[in-house]
Amino acid sequence: MNDFAFDIWYFATLSGDIKTGQLIRIEIAGQPITLGRKRDGSVFALRDICPHRAAPLSAGQMKGDTVECPYHGWRFDADDGKCTEIPALCSDQDMDVERIGVRSYPAREQGHLVWVYIAADPKSTAPPAVQPPYFALAELKPVMRDGVLLNCHVDHAVIGLMDPAHGPYVHSQWWWRSEKSMHEKAKAFEPRELGFAMARHSPSSNSFAYKILGGKPETEITFRLPGIRTEHVRVGKKQLLSFTAVTPIDESHTQITQVFFTDIGLIKWLRPVVARFAAAFLRQDANMVDLQQMGLKHDPRLMLVDDADTQAKWYHAIKREWAKSREEGRDFVNPVKARVLRWRS
């Protein structure tokens, strides 16, 4: 099931991971990509397969603003991927090297977040259909970052992330919600760009972790295609952004990246504690994904139950509508209608 969203920006990595003059390798939606930074500081993304004999360009090096393949030294322009040099050619061998090229992907750095746009058509040079999401708080240095590799398709990862009903079971521990504290919830949702939001609310009182923030926090949770979830907490004038990106690597692997940005000084101070909580949560999710794979490999029919799984239904509907609207060359029509969802957790 090579069922990824295309013509869309994927979260690739954090700014600090890309140093000028160095190349890194990532994989997004089955595409091996090398990321680098040009001398002017801008980031670029090229397909990490040399068109000559397939060596990964990420194992090569930057020569000025070109990428040099480690195998035979062919060079490619960082921006458009066009070949600029084939060192093995003699001076009288005329070959139009510019006709050779490697796929280049639009790359964008906004605050500390780096995005790569993956078009459905690998040959497309059309400008991106949308813009990557912008978060003002991501201009601040990340206070904390964590990640986990999930052994599942991106759809299961996204749905697992937005699933409100697994908390008391998968994440039950003394400092977090337990089955005993389960109660009925009713939350108002509304459509947002390429996704939806749980309207700003004060988190339930059984969320002990919120209490360490001090004051009465207000939270807004948003989700947007292809798999960006944010939790924006406001305590008085202070703010915290919990940014979670679900990025498909290939059909059976998905990278989760979680980053916190905040101007709440106390959080920076509590970093080791917050980091442990966040890491524990991610591990618990990853373990459940591994258990779930035991069942999924038999390709059983699955169920989505209202309203606890309504967000999962929305995700599928948004993803389908995005693909369809691209195919038909028309505007995306958000299938989510504002409504209250009720569940127990």
Ligand code: FES
């Ligand atoms: S494989 Fe890249 S130059 Fe030969």
Ligand SMILES: [Fe+2]
């Ligand atoms: Fe979870």
